[in-house]
Amino acid sequence: MIRLIKKILIFTIIIFFLILYFKKEYFFLKYKNIIVSYANYTGMLLNEVYVNKKIGSNVNNDNIIEVLSIDIGDPINSSSLNNIRKKVNVLPWVKDTKVFLRPFGKIDIVVLEHIPFGVLQYKNNHYLIDEDGFKFKAIKALDFPEIFRLFGNGATLSIKELPPLIQKLSQLNLEVEKIERVDLRRWNFFTKKGFLIKLPNINAINSIDYLYPLNSMDYNNLHSIDLRIENRISLKYNKDQ
Numbered sequence: 666m667i668r669l670i671k672k673i674l675i676f677t678i679i680i681f682f683l684i685l686y687f688k689k690e691y692f693f694l695k696y697k698n699i700i701v702s703y704a705n706y707t708g709m710l711l712n713e714v715y716v717n718k719k720i721g722s723n724v725n726n727d728n729i730i731e732v733l734s735i736d737i738g739d740p741i742n743s744s745s746l747n748n749i750r751k752k753v754n755v756l757p758w759v760k761d762t763k764v765f766l767r768p769f770g771k772i773d774i775v776v777l778e779h780i781p782f783g784v785l786q787y788k789n790n791h792y793l794i795d796e797d798g799f800k801f802k803a804i805k806a807l808d809f810p811e812i813f814r815l816f817g818n819g820a821t822l823s824i825k826e827l828p829p830l831i832q833k834l835s836q837l838n839l840e841v842e843k844i845e846r847v848d849l850r851r852w853n854f855f856t857k858k859g860f861l862i863k864l865p866n867i868n869a870i871n872s873i874d875y876l877y878p879l880n881s882m883d884y885n886n887l888h889s890i891d892l893r894i895e896n897r898i899s900l901k902y903n904k905d906q
Contacts, residue, residue, distance in 0.1 A: 711739045712770035723758040724776050732756060741766060749774065757802040760795070783844070784809055786816040798824040817846030826869070830854070833873045837880050851893070861889040
């Protein structure tokens with residue numbers, strides 16, 4: 666009986682190896698398909714890239730896909746996710762990127778864009794800058810005409826002072842065309858109405874209050890309004906030049 670069992674066992678093993686030998690390609694393909702299916706389910710291989718732009722519309726999806734240098738079916742790991750973030754952050758309009766690995770091999774890229782605050786003029790060069798004064802894109806001189814031009818020595822060093830000043834002037838219907846930093850101390854605002862506002866180096870935000878009584882005046886032929894001396898407004902007209 667024992668001999669019979671041994672013969673059956675040996676015969677079974679021989680048959681198994683014969684099947685394995687002649688069907689090795691079939692079993693290999695099955696094994697490969699199982700591994701690929703498992704990899705896809707666990708997110709080990711890339712199946713899809715989704716770009717989610719939180720702010721702005723200047724980042725081009727095609728540019729993002731191009732800069733990734735990653736193809737569908739490529740393996741994904743924490744190192745590649747970090748590399749993806751670094752590559753996307755190189756694009757001019759991108760301020761920061763977050764990359765998430767979702768189930769079934771999906772990569773979710775969340776892009777935060779720079780918001781243009783002004784155009785910095787430096788010598789013959791022009792740059793889009795954000796509220797922190799960061800130069801994120803070189804542009805041509807006539808690009809983005811709706812955004813004010815900023816110039817003067819040390820202008821970006823004190824750029825945090827500008828938003829409340831611009832907002833207060835807008836309440837007086839005074840749109841800003843150019844802003845100049847003077848002697849690293851104070852600001853000159855050039856309005857779209859064609860005249861200049863000279864602000865003091867101290868309490869610049871409060872000095873704008875003196876303009877409220879002038880809000881209904883005729884600004885035609887006005888050259889400048891000087892607010893540098895406290896409690897005093899000096900008006901200069903073009904005919905006085």
